Amino acid sequence: MKKPHSLKNILTIPLCAMSVIFITIIVVTSTLIVTQNAQEVTNKQINVSNGEILNNYENYFSSAISASDSIQESLANTDIKVDSIPVNSMLDNVKNVIREVSDISIYSYNSIDTTDNGKIIAYSSGFSGTNASEDDKWYTSAITNQQINNFSSIGEDGGGYTFFISKYFTFNKEADHGVLRITYDFGRVASSIAQSDLGEGGHITIFNNNYNVVYSSNSSFDSKELAIYKDLVIGSKEIFIDNVNYVLYISTISNTTWRVAILTNNNALIKTTNLYTFLLILFGAIAITLYILLVFGIAKTVTNPIAELQKEMERVELLNYSYKKQNLIKGSREVQELDKSFNAMMNRINELANKIVLEQKAQKESELKALQNQINPHFLYNTLDSIIYMINRNENDKAEKMIMALSKFFRISISNGKAIIPIKDEIEHAKNYLLIQKLRCGDSFTYYIDIDPQLYEYECVKLILQPIIENAIAHGIRNADDMEGKITIKGEFAGDLIRFDIIDDGFGMTEDKIEDIYNSFKDPTIHKGVGLQNVFLRIKMYYGDLANILITSELDSGTDISIFITKKDKIGDKNEK
Amino acid sequence: MKNKLKVFLLLPLLLLSSCSNNKKLINVFIYKEDDTFIKSLTSQILINLNSPDYNVEVQYAAGNQNIQNKQIEKAFTWDIENNYYIINAVDRLSASAFVELAKKNYKPLIFINREPLNDTMQMYDECYYIGCNPYLEGSNQATLLNSLYGGANKYLGSTYDKNGDGIIQLVLLKGELGHQDAESRTRSFIGKISSLGYKYEVLETSYCNWDRKLANESFGKIYAKHAQTNDIELVVSNNDDMALGAIDYIRSRTDYKRVGDFIDNYFPIVGVDATQVGCEAIENGYLYGTVYNDAKEQAKAISWLVDAFINGLDVLNGPYEFDRNRVLYIPGEIITIENVKKIQ
Numbered sequence: 001m002k003k004p005h006s007l008k009n010i011l012t013i014p015l016c017a018m019s020v021i022f023i024t025i026i027v028v029t030s031t032l033i034v035t036q037n038a039q040e041v042t043n044k045q046i047n048v049s050n051g052e053i054l055n056n057y058e059n060y061f062s063s064a065i066s067a068s069d070s071i072q073e074s075l076a077n078t079d080i081k082v083d084s085i086p087v088n089s090m091l092d093n094v095k096n097v098i099r100e101v102s103d104i105s106i107y108s109y110n111s112i113d114t115t116d117n118g119k120i121i122a123y124s125s126g127f128s129g130t131n132a133s134e135d136d137k138w139y140t141s142a143i144t145n146q147q148i149n150n151f152s153s154i155g156e157d158g159g160g161y162t163f164f165i166s167k168y169f170t171f172n173k174e175a176d177h178g179v180l181r182i183t184y185d186f187g188r189v190a191s192s193i194a195q196s197d198l199g200e201g202g203h204i205t206i207f208n209n210n211y212n213v214v215y216s217s218n219s220s221f222d223s224k225e226l227a228i229y230k231d232l233v234i235g236s237k238e239i240f241i242d243n244v245n246y247v248l249y250i251s252t253i254s255n256t257t258w259r260v261a262i263l264t265n266n267n268a269l270i271k272t273t274n275l276y277t278f279l280l281i282l283f284g285a286i287a288i289t290l291y292i293l294l295v296f297g298i299a300k301t302v303t304n305p306i307a308e309l310q311k312e313m314e315r316v317e318l319l320n321y322s323y324k325k326q327n328l329i330k331g332s333r334e335v336q337e338l339d340k341s342f343n344a345m346m347n348r349i350n351e352l353a354n355k356i357v358l359e360q361k362a363q364k365e366s367e368l369k370a371l372q373n374q375i376n377p378h379f380l381y382n383t384l385d386s387i388i389y390m391i392n393r394n395e396n397d398k399a400e401k402m403i404m405a406l407s408k409f410f411r412i413s414i415s416n417g418k419a420i421i422p423i424k425d426e427i428e429h430a431k432n433y434l435l436i437q438k439l440r441c442g443d444s445f446t447y448y449i450d451i452d453p454q455l456y457e458y459e460c461v462k463l464i465l466q467p468i469i470e471n472a473i474a475h476g477i478r479n480a481d482d483m484e485g486k487i488t489i490k491g492e493f494a495g496d497l498i499r500f501d502i503i504d505d506g507f508g509m510t511e512d513k514i515e516d517i518y519n520s521f522k523d524p525t526i527h528k529g530v531g532l533q534n535v536f537l538r539i540k541m542y543y544g545d546l547a548n549i550l551i552t553s554e555l556d557s558g559t560d561i562s563i564f565i566t567k568k569d570k571i572g573d574k575n576e577k
Numbered sequence: 578m579k580n581k582l583k584v585f586l587l588l589p590l591l592l593l594s595s596c597s598n599n600k601k602l603i604n605v606f607i608y609k610e611d612d613t614f615i616k617s618l619t620s621q622i623l624i625n626l627n628s629p630d631y632n633v634e635v636q637y638a639a640g641n642q643n644i645q646n647k648q649i650e651k652a653f654t655w656d657i658e659n660n661y662y663i664i665n666a667v668d669r670l671s672a673s674a675f676v677e678l679a680k681k682n683y684k685p686l687i688f689i690n691r692e693p694l695n696d697t698m699q700m701y702d703e704c705y706y707i708g709c710n711p712y713l714e715g716s717n718q719a720t721l722l723n724s725l726y727g728g729a730n731k732y733l734g735s736t737y738d739k740n741g742d743g744i745i746q747l748v749l750l751k752g753e754l755g756h757q758d759a760e761s762r763t764r765s766f767i768g769k770i771s772s773l774g775y776k777y778e779v780l781e782t783s784y785c786n787w788d789r790k791l792a793n794e795s796f797g798k799i800y801a802k803h804a805q806t807n808d809i810e811l812v813v814s815n816n817d818d819m820a821l822g823a824i825d826y827i828r829s830r831t832d833y834k835r836v837g838d839f840i841d842n843y844f845p846i847v848g849v850d851a852t853q854v855g856c857e858a859i860e861n862g863y864l865y866g867t868v869y870n871d872a873k874e875q876a877k878a879i880s881w882l883v884d885a886f887i888n889g890l891d892v893l894n895g896p897y898e899f900d901r902n903r904v905l906y907i908p909g910e911i912i913t914i915e916n917v918k919k920i921q
Binding site: 051054065069072073076077145146147148149167170173174175209230233234235251252254255256257259 | 650
């Protein structure tokens with residue numbers, strides 16, 4: 001058979017398993033949720049930041065364009081060639097208002113009469129250029145795309161972080177045409193953009209619709225990246241460059257033919273989520289360990305006292321009923337109660353064991369006493385004297401009868417040392433005793449025996465009738481009178497019990513005498529009516545509470561001693577029959 | 578991540594829809610919702626493309642190119658095979674990105690109303706532009722005035738030549754500065770009027786941003802400036818709304834007479850578009866004439882082109898003649914009091 005689990009295991013294993021499962025689920029789900037959320041939040045942040053960057057550019061360029069527009073608008077009705085001085089100061093004003101503008105200049109153009117083409121007709125302060133020529137890209141592209149503001153690549157025509165916005169326009173009431181050029185300093189915006197945090201390796205690249213790089217915040221821009229840009233066109237996606245994860249975002253820049261690509265390092269996010277996952281697992285593991293320790297601790301405080309109790313109980317198996325002083329076991333209230341009860345039980349067992357030992361001792365003593373009474377030397381001498389007397393008087397038959405009776409009497413008395421004998425034997429024993437006494441004492445008394453034959457099925461404690469008969473003969477025969485004494489032995493069922501009556505017709509007993517005898521039943525130290533007391537104690541010991549001896553007596557008329565015992569047959573208890 | 582999820586969710590739908598005879602999704606991207614002309618163009622497109630085989634989805638960008646970028650980018654993410662694209666770009670300079678997307682996905686593309694740069698159009702064989710012809714509209718303005726004046730040689734001394742110098746003293750009301758249509762219409766008008774033999778003098782040029790109210794204010798100032806000399810002989814506006822702005826000002830004055838009345842103080846005003854209110858003004862005699870920016874015809878051409886894409890027709894050998902194999906200008910009819918009923 002499989003050994004059942006210990007209480008400790010039953011307590012700890014499911015609790016620990018549960019906690020491990022529970023905490024693992026929490027760790028896994030929260031990791032998933034957090035990484036998902038972090039991804040979303042990061043994507044949102046990246047989107048917002050990209051939007052801001054884009055916005056910066058668009059604002060920048062649209063303010064540049066609106067500067068260009070307002071110049072064109074204000075010159076719509078002006079003949080610049082005539083009024084070049086006020087035009088110059090107007091351009092100066094614009095230049096001074098917009099701090100990124102380095103200079104503004106206007107060149108003439110005529111599609112039919114090309115002689116003056118490229119000739120500078122107005123300019124602001126800070127201008128140090130010359131007439132435009134066919135080689136100037138900003139000039140030719142303004143002529144080609146007359147309707148749009150043309151943005152030159154940064155540093156393409158000028159140098160450093162400057163670029164031109166050039167625009168074909170009409171002035172002097174639609175009569176004349178020209179090209180307006182505004183030179184912008186890109187430095188300021190570039191520096192503000194360089195400050196935006198795109199993570200390690202993150203950078204911004206502006207390129208035109210032919211994928212020529214206009215500007216990149218990454219000084220060592222790898223043109224291989226352009227292939228990735230080309231693949232995406234616009235929008236955003238996650239990409240890997242040299243095993244680094246980036247979010248790439250490409251958008252057009254309004255009012256320009258340029259586009260901006262923003263690369264944001266996404267590794268920071270991965271690092272953060274990894275760190276978070278690591279911490280979560282670490283805390284989860286710590287929580288599980290603490291929990292297991294706690295569960296073990298609790299289990300220990302519960303099971304240790306029980307184990308101690310168990311050790312105590314093991315001593316019972318060794319028949320050691322000694323109990324210890326109270327509350328030596330520390331533990332929960334229940335365990336302490338258990339300990340208390342156990343102690344009480346041990347106490348009780350101890351008491352009972354001692355009682356049994358004492359009772360057995362008393363029984364043995366009583367039996368011994370009874371036997372001693374039987375083997376009373378006086379009785380034996382008297383009997384033997386009687387036998388000798390009979391033999392001398394040649395009353396051999398009588399002597400033989402006596403010897404036989406004596407022999408039977410002693411055989412039954414000893415009964416091979418058995419304490420319980422068949423009722424038949426007990427009656428036989430009484431008969432033999434009565435016979436002996438009758439033979440000895442002549443015809444001073446007669447006796448009658450009236451036993452229900454059904455009683456012979458049962459057994460009883462031996463030597464319960466003889467001591468009482470002895471008393472009856474001793475005290476119940478009124479030798480003084482010449483009357484013949486009469487002793488009656490009756491045996492019958494009384495309900496569930498068996499009742500024996502030993503009736504004499506002697507002097508009887510006073511109430512005090514009877515009271516004394518009853519008292520002697522209760523207190524073995526009182527020695528009154530030794531024979532009755534002895535019988536009473538023995539039947540009580542063997543049959544328990546139901547066994548009893550009742551005395552009914554009337555002075556000068558006789559005494560009736562009734563013995564009540566329970567029915568016990570040869571096999572065992574047949575009370576329920 | 579999210580897109581992937583969406584694709585997964587949409588996959589069954591996709592399979593389902595692909596089972597159910599490949600319904601085509603026609604994406605129409607409009608630069609903003611509250612533009613009068615675009616509104617009628619869009620509704621005309623919806624009428625023309627109304628077919629059980631097509632789903633037409635119109636998305637508005639609220640005048641923001643970034644919003645439109647996202648819309649278009651999304652429309653190029655899944656089931657591209659059954660998607661078709663009509664784009665009214667917020668910023669025509671952004672068009673190159675869409676052309677690239679279309680080219681990458683082998684999808685034809687139609688731009689409407691705002692014409693991309695020629696360079697952009699040349700990037701891809703299968704991108705088309707359908708719109709009005711601003712050059713023709715400008716020159717038609719000149720043509721309709723020519724028929725009013727009865728030829729350049731008759732202008733001198735006519736009732737329209739108020740100061741009798743034989744030169745048209747005119748005011749230009751221009752739309753957005755830098756707008757293709759504004760510049761093209763003005764320039765082609767100037768070109769045509771001088772090629773017809775007229776002498777002209779631009780008294781004032783005013784940018785009024787296509788706006789009636791703005792035109793009202795601007796023209797008020799111009800009129801006040803020239804009230805003394807009374808030398809305004811013509812107002813040429815890039816659209817009807819701005820022309821109506823000028824008319825609003827004039828009607829608030831008592832010294833202006835309508836075309837039917839005798840004409841001491843009269844000067845003609847011409848616009849472009851033939852909007853509802855524009856036509857009403859023609860009927861009332863305030864607006865002399867306009868050039869029809871024909872939303873109906875444009876929508877018809879756009880729808881024909883979509884059908885051609887879907888049914889694999891040869892676009893260039895169809896009923897329309899494409900300029901540079903890509904660009905289709907729908908000519909605008911001249912509208913005066915004589916034919917204004919036709920379009921109402």
